[in-house]
Amino acid sequence: MTTPIYTAKAVKDWEGRWFADGNSSFGLMKQASLALCLQIIDFIHKNNIAQADIIAWCGVGNNGGDGYLTAKYLAERLDNKHFNVQIIAPNPPKSADAVRARSPCTGMPMCDDVGGVIRKFEKVIHLDALFGNGLDRELDKAYQDIIHAFNVQTGTKIALDVPSGLHPDRGIPMPVCADVDMTLCVMGLKMGLFVGVAKDFVGKVINLPLIPPDDELSAVAYLSDKPKPPTRQSTAHKGDFGTVAVVGGHRRMGGAVIMASQMAMSMGAGRVTAVCHAMHHSAMLTRSPNVMVADIDEMSVGDLVGFDRVAFGMGLGRDAWAEMVFDKVMDGVVHHAFDRVVLDADALYFLTKNPCKLPNHVICTPHSAESARLLGVSVADVNNDKLDTLYRLHERYGGQWVIKGANTLSFDGIRVQVCPFGNAFMATAGMGDVLAGMLVGADMSVHDVVAWHALLGDRLADGAMFGIHACDMADVADEMAWVGESDREK
Structure with missing residues (x-):
């Protein structure tokens, strides 16, 4: 409701x-x-x-x-x-x-x-x-x-x-x-x-x-309520819950793709592959051995379209190598009918340089500074009217949009929702990477995933004094999956 x-x-x-x-x-x-x-x-x-x-x-x-x-x-x-x-x-x-x-x-x-x-x-x-x-x-x-x-x-x-x-x-x-x-x-x-x-x-x-x-x-918008987790048939198997590729991880930035991959698995994806620089494979498997790995340098567009959902941009970097990867991945994103694609972080940086009209299965997740860059305006302009910013991003680029921050706004192309959950402790590195992983891992609307992300952050921040770690969000998701309905309402 x-x-x-x-x-x-x-x-x-x-x-x-x-x-x-x-x-x-x-x-x-x-x-x-x-x-x-x-x-x-x-x-x-x-x-x-x-x-x-x-x-x-x-x-x-x-x-x-x-x-x-x-x-x-x-x-x-x-x-x-x-x-x-x-x-x-x-x-x-x-x-x-x-x-x-x-x-x-x-x-x-x-x-x-x-x-x-x-x-x-x-x-x-x-x-x-x-x-x-x-x-x-x-x-x-x-x-x-x-x-x-x-x-x-x-x-x-x-x-x-x-x-x-x-x-x-x-x-x-x-x-x-x-x-x-x-x-x-x-x-x-x-x-x-x-x-x-x-x-x-x-x-x-x-x-x-x-x-x-x-x-x-x-x-003009709707205030999100606490969403209910999706249900599963007793006879379900992993093939029912989609294959996910999390693409990113420059050789100097492996943490983002690792967190996003683990979160996609925790949110219910049937199979997750971290497509990243080979030097991060060992860390990925140590952190979450149920996530598969693939070398980003060996990935082709044909390999990519074999997945149902793709999250792209976390830890990608902004050098010539990263731009080459962006061009290759975006060729598949624009021309293949994925169930869902999430563009985050450095993918949004290159989208600014190479603007195109995105299909509606693509979800872009900028914060205020990235939104400003995408529209060629100041951060103050964005923060002074986030609703107008949301509509302008959709008009220019197509797709679905999430503007991250306090009371995150999400727009699925039909309606805007405001997330009333979350807290200031979530203003920390990696939270956006975790959200990207959740969006491709969960079989839920963009609005419900945004709400779950904030609710997990509230659970993680309970009792925090100085800060929280985004890498712990997956553990909280696993824990909340086992609590009773009465607990979930707290």
Whole structure:
């Protein structure tokens, strides 16, 4: 089950159609605020918070209106001896609904900056209701200062919809944004919560749907769920699970092809051959004796097309020898109907120099810098709009695409999915090689493989203090294959 993700405009237009059908905009604000209130109370109970100051920072628009009403509902539902609900309103409300929402709050403690807050308890919860989904411009200096003041506060911070200052579609600060522990996203998930640098700011994201989707509402992407591993018939044999060639391994760079080959085997491939420089054969067989080896210098296109799936580029290098291998392999990739081909690392470097239209069975797996090189743009351009980058890569080169990083994006030519799993410990050498091996080893969609890769990384990072080793991912895959369903859900 995947959850749809929308652009800010799609959500605003959806709301507009809802109002055009005769539904009340203030009624929807009350509904949203009640949902936010109940979610915050649930958070308080689950975290055993017995008493706290709750401070709602309210802006001038409808997100500010959500903040006023949420604060009012919290004050009504929580014991005022143990919960002190206050409002910071740097400026008076401007939208009609926000003005209406503030009206019942007149008896509550309210000030225009944090200096006017009266603290009663050690614990504090700050609610960001300054802009939400409504920001369509860079913040002026006054609001930058307000958000800085919000960010330096101690305690738990919760955004009511998109963290203020974060671009709702591109996930970049404008130029600063609220840094929160939890984002309560009303109506539907926004793309800006999952791209750019959003993961540094949004905390845990919880979706609070309010009204039914209509026929005109269209998702821009989908949030991946935890995939289930494929099942096997009791009478299956290795021929049912494909033959894989992992091609790469320059004489000075054997580790990448070794990790990718072992991972392909761990993900279920029937037979895996590491096609690499002969000097790595001994290391490959020592590491994983169930992987076969072949000399890359003796490989022909005819040999290559005998495999069902091919991963190419890991540890290939960028010298004249590597370019010769690239030309030979790509001749087979373009003209033969493999089940799946993965181009990674140095194969993408040579693809930039020798661009061609790729068939849809080819999956390319660049990170941001490789994506920038492939399109002739800067890394900042890529990171500022990864969704557009994904579409441009597909338009220029064809094939399927994975842009690796926090909240990896995958595009199979039909739909985009966002991977919510993974962690910063995975930012280490070899993780991309492991993903390439998984993509050719597993009988799963590109989206599900990306999710499994991140989940394995989460399992490996559990308890890590400084870092993890990509070469251990295969061991985790073998271990997770034996855990029960209840364990897998953890």
